[in-house]
Amino acid sequence: MRRDGEAGAGIRRGPRRPAAFLLAVLLGSGLLVLGGPAAGSAHAAGLCSGHKVRTLSFATGRTVVYRSNGYVCAVTYPRKSGARRYMSVGVQARGNRKVVDAGRFTHHAGPVIVHAGHRCVRVTGAVGSRSVATGWILC
Secondary structure (H helix, E strand, O other): OOOOOOOOOOOOHHHHHHHHHHHHHHHHHHHHHHHOOOOOOOOHHOOOEEEEEEEEEEEEEEEEEEEOOOEEEEEEOOOOOOOOOEEEEEEEEOOOOOEEEEEEEEEOOEEEEEOOOOOOOEEEOOOOOEEEEEEEEEO
């Protein structure tokens, strides 16, 4: 029963709930920044699952290739990240079309993931005007 003048007694209203939510979001994002990946290969492991099978180095960067359960994943990284520049990564399983991620990126191009099964693949990567390409690998 309500007493006179206590409309909505028992219902908690006010800024406490949004403030608690905002605090949780800020703390969570701060922990993600502090506990995030440090650099390079640790970051690549987060982008691609499986085990690393090749690292293709070239003058302006590197393309890292992973394999897991019939899938091949590749990511291209520049030697110096931060500046927006042209990057690309491509993977083609034998008998299929090439899958490419290309554009002006700051940290990496990809990941590009294709199902290769037990087929050979070709991998390409580029940063700026320099590039790398393999023949048929992982056969």
